[in-house]
Amino acid sequence: MILGLPSDKRVVQWPNESLRFCELFLGENTHLKYIMGRNIYTEALCNLIKVDGIVDDFTTETNYKGLPIIKVQDIPPKSMVLNASGGRPLSAKYKLDSVGLSNLDYFAFYQITRLALPEVRFNEGFEHEYLDNKQKYAWIYDLLNDEKSKEQFLKLINFRFSHDIVHLNGFTQKEDIQYFEDFLDLKQKGETFIDVGAYDGFTSKEFIKRCPNYEQVFAFEPDSTNFKKCSESLAAFPNVSCMPIGLSNRKGILQFDVSGSASKISDSGTVKIAVDRLDDVLKCKPTFIKMDIEGGESAAIEGATQTILDNHPRLAISVYHSAGDFWRIPHQILSIRSDYDIKLRHYTESIYETVMFFLPKQ
Incomplete structure (x- = not known):
């Protein structure tokens, strides 16, 4: 087994202060209790635990589910704050630590608490998946091409x-630099x-910025609202085609859950979208393919098999949406x-x- 990868059992020696925090936050005491951030975690916590308010420095709203919303600077001294900032937990912790x-x-x-709370988003089922496939994780670790990749993977x-x-x-x-690393060796001309998963066209514009004399750009975005933004954003650039479909492993109509940049194919989705195989909708010769489609990457890769086989393009694929994608x-x-x-x-x-x-x- 690779040194540094988790063993058969989860062994975490949680600090005494963390254990004590959980005990006090769940108990009846004189501490004022707040939750920082507003998301699915916050909603579930509020349904289980009596708290005194919500902390959010980035809103003008003053109320959330009947609870007051306050800024960090207004949190009373000696209060307890459960940091539910799913997107920037380190920054939130630094801010809370800085004011004591x-x-x-x-x-x-x-x-620690094992309460009936939502699993960490995009990590659902990871423990069992990892334990069932430890050798696969060791396999991909060995294949990673540089030390920074190995360090971040661990x-x-x-x-x-x-x-x-x-x-x-x-x-x-x-x-702001996602997908565009120097090691891609993108050329200013001919790409x-x-x-x-073009969303509002931002990534395509970043590509154009780096490769101004490109050959073509094809932006796939099936959500109608996002597609409109994407089309408008890229309208001024030549040889750019915005495609109002999703990519998958077959042609068809699928249900779609509309949620801004997190929109995705879902059996519970309320909107229908068209999908097709990249192999069937384009006959170009791509030099760089990026995929970020909220868990639909594997199906889209299957539908691009011949394109990858024939053209050997660079690929940038999101692997964080589903347990197992790191090796699958x-x-x-x-x-x-x-x-x-x-x-x-x-x-x-x-x-x-x-x-x-x-x-x-090479």
Whole structure:
């Protein structure tokens, strides 16, 4: 087994102050109790625990589910704050620590208390998946092409397994450079980019910025609201085609859950969208394909098998949406073509935005 990967059992020696925080936060005492952030975690916590308010520095609203919303600067001294900031937990912790407030992150609270709370989003079922496939995680670790990839891989797997936020230390918000690493060696001239999950066109514009003399850009976005934004954003650029469909492993109509940048194919979705195979809708020769489609990446890769086989493009694939994607995605791609080097980069201080890069071997 690779040194640094989790063992057979989750062994976390939670600090006494973390254990004491959970005990006090759940007990009847004189401490004022607040939850920081508003999301699915906050809603579930409010349904289980009596708290005195919500902390949110980024809103003008003053009430959430009958509770007052306050800023960090207005939290009374000696209060307790449960940090449910799912997106930027490290920044939230630093802010709370800086003003001397007792605080604990949701990830540790969830693990210590074992209350009936939502699992960490995009980490559902990870513990069992990892234990069932430890050798696969060791396999992909060995294949990673540089030390930074290996270091970030170990940190992410250990956080996902233990829920201990200490493994996230060192990660920062870098979504502005996501998908565009120097090792891609993108050329200013002659590149053709496939943007799968284009959202509002931001990533395609970043590609154009880096490759101004590109050949073509194809932006796939099935959500009608997002597609409109994407089309408007990219309208001024030549040789850009915005495609109002999703990519998958077959042509058809699927249900779609509309949720902004997190919109995804879902059996419970209330909107219907058209999907098709990349192999069937485009006959170009892509040099770079990016996919970030909320868990639909594997099906889209299957539908792009011939494109990958024939053209050997660079690939940037999100692997954080589903338990097992850290090894299943590379296994799938290498079964199409084995002549890829693999790197991994992570772009937030939480569980979101992990990208695996597949670079054609020279």
